[in-house]
Amino acid sequence: MSKKLVAFFSASGTTAAKAQALATASGADIYEIKPETPYTKADLSWVNPLSRSSKEMRKGIKPELADKNANIKDYDVIFVGFPIWWYVAPTIINSFLEAYDFSGKKIVLFATSGGSGFGKAVESLKSSAAGAEIVEGKILNGITTEEELKNFADEY
Numbered sequence: 001m002s003k004k005l006v007a008f009f010s011a012s013g014t015t016a017a018k019a020q021a022l023a024t025a026s027g028a029d030i031y032e033i034k035p036e037t038p039y040t041k042a043d044l045s046w047v048n049p050l051s052r053s054s055k056e057m058r059k060g061i062k063p064e065l066a067d068k069n070a071n072i073k074d075y076d077v078i079f080v081g082f083p084i085w086w087y088v089a090p091t092i093i094n095s096f097l098e099a100y101d102f103s104g105k106k107i108v109l110f111a112t113s114g115g116s117g118f119g120k121a122v123e124s125l126k127s128s129a130a131g132a133e134i135v136e137g138k139i140l141n142g143i144t145t146e147e148e149l150k151n152f153a154d155e156y
Helices: 014-026 052-059 091-098 121-126 146-154
Strands: 004-008 029-032 077-083 106-112 133-139
Touching: 004 014, 014 029, 014 077, 014 106, 014 146, 052 091, 077 091, 091 121, 106 121, 121 133
Parallel strands: 004 029, 004 077, 077 106, 106 133
Antiparallel strands: none
């Protein structure tokens, strides 16, 4: 049986709730990916091209992490969760993947979204985790029961 970690970034709490439920259902440890400088509500305005999140996504700016304390070496499977922003993962996910050695690990992506799928998220993350197998998991918006989450986690 593989040891699992649920690592997540959540801007508004939606992804955090799904990550916690996934960790509970699967018996995985949990780790929150946090930016060194927290996002404000104005930073997250996707309709404002001058907002922090818009600039990061357009320019590929990778925010600094608040810490690098995830003991990745202890895990075989890492579920990485995030909200979908403009059809990709927020660039803080690239920051997280680049901060650790994921060689030989399986990274299973999960996300929350206001309506889009993974888009280019998988492709945009592969170069940040050289040596890892990155798998497109699921958008968890409609998955609500512990059994559904356990079944998803048990696939890996």
